Amino acid sequence: MKKLSSMPESPSAPPVQRNWWVYVVLILVCVVNFLPYLRVVMTGFMDGATSSSATPIWFFTPSLEAFDYLIFEKGIMKNFFNSVVVSLASTFFSVTIGMFCAYALARYDFPGRDDVSFWVLTNRMMPPVAVLIPIFVTFQTAGLLDTLLGLIILYTAMQLPFVVWMLTGYFRDIPRRYEESAMVDGDTWFAAFRKVTLPIMAPSITATAIFVMILSWNEFAFATFLTSNQAKTMPPAIMAYSIGADIKWNVLGAAVVLITAPLILFVLLLQRQLISGLSQGVVRK
């Protein structure tokens, strides 16, 4: 199978040239992309007076005042826990369910395959806000409003098209003969799938799962309108604490730190898988 390579370190790249201005441009891009976020993180560690100064202050004594407020006064860890549960569960279900669909689309040539594949894709193209009201009413009747279960079901469905799309490409890369030889040896289809195909697919499935988990973690529109108290996840919670008539910038900063800390940690640990997964799965036809 094709090894997961990190980005464009291919032999196809034109000969390397070293121009100082390229470094200058790239460093500038990094600063522009990173500085605003860094600044907000810094603000999170300021005390109230420092953060509300009209002149930007760059050097200050760190304070945990804002974290204290969010965690102990506002109980944001409950929202954090909700977010963890919802993203883990929806990732697990969407990957497990979508895997088989992707396998069928990649391995079998049956009438209507292209239609199914297109239809699955169109599900991703609908703007979430467009189906919000019907889903709201349906959830209301089914008693799923403001429950973790409701969000898990919804996110599983939302992520499925993406999972199917990415994994179909990966499954096509695995030669069919591996499974066939296992089945000739007397294994059933499922045993061959589990013992041969899944281990080969493990890195691709991991990459897909990471990406889906990030999407679920970040989801905002549905979480805002479908949860109110019990099942509120991080994004709507943070929205509530950081937008108001009297904005406390250090609270906004601390909230941003809390919601992005797991993401940044994840991305740093799994950089290679994530980047190769993102680019390879999508560029492939």
Place this chain on the structure above:
Amino acid sequence: MSISEHTTAAHALTFGQRGFLSRFGPSNRTMFPWVLMAPTLIILFAIGIYPFLYSLYIAGHNVILSKPYIPQYFVGLYQYQAVVQDPEFWHALRKTLLFTVQAVFIEFWLGLGLALLVQRQLQGVAFMRIFILIPMILPPLVAALVWRYMFYPGAGLMTYYVGAVTRALGLGEIPFLSDPVIAFQTLVFVDVWEWTPFMFLMLSAGLASIPRQPYEAAEIDGAGSWRVFWTITMPLLRPAILIAVIIRTMDAFRTYELIVIMTRGGPGNATTTLNVFLTKTGLEFFDASKAAALSLIMMMIIIVMSFVFIRVFRSKTEVAE
């Protein structure tokens, strides 16, 4: 009993030769894929098609969420007519298209330029990748909050430092979020900041998959780098370009967090895109029926757009191959 014997036995039980289920077993190459796809299709049907049908129903009636006691009766196509006759709808559509076209155009060229730079000079820049990608890794909500802070009068870095420059030039403060025209461009700027890394990522992957031979041939022929770019790189990059542009267009068309958090559609209705207009209609004015009709019209626009894109994509790749 070995594992394989065990699973064979289980298989015989489930897909027993004479059982009903055997007809759908792995040996049936037309039915079995449908068995594998069933869970996905059922879930997508429940969360995708069912709300869609429900929307159709609501859009054909008069449902006001805040007045559930009003008797519901069938109104035919009245709600669609109400949307199409609403000047606010056309305004929002224009804004949405303007936003999408501007953002995707700028993101594409910046992302391509960045991808080409990084590819030319790979040594020592690999570690920069993570910094380049930061904006797209952040939750859209956070990106919007970060820039809301940056542009906030009397607090943000942008208003402070850019304001210092413009005051020195005698231009006064720039009303980043309070002037209708400038606020719209500010939103485009933030979208470009957030999603250029995505274009960069996609196009980098596309560049990496271009074979080396055409470049060698061009070098022998002595073609200049400008010519090489237009005759080799661009045509061979086309599949990656189309996929990246399709995904970005779909997502820019339905931008939500960014606008809601930074301007709430204002000042006035200068940044009210279709998504914002829809949310206002449905969840602030509780006019569920008009909102449903509007969401169906939006869905039509998006499906037609994606269909056209995919057609273009398919025919162009076939030509390229």
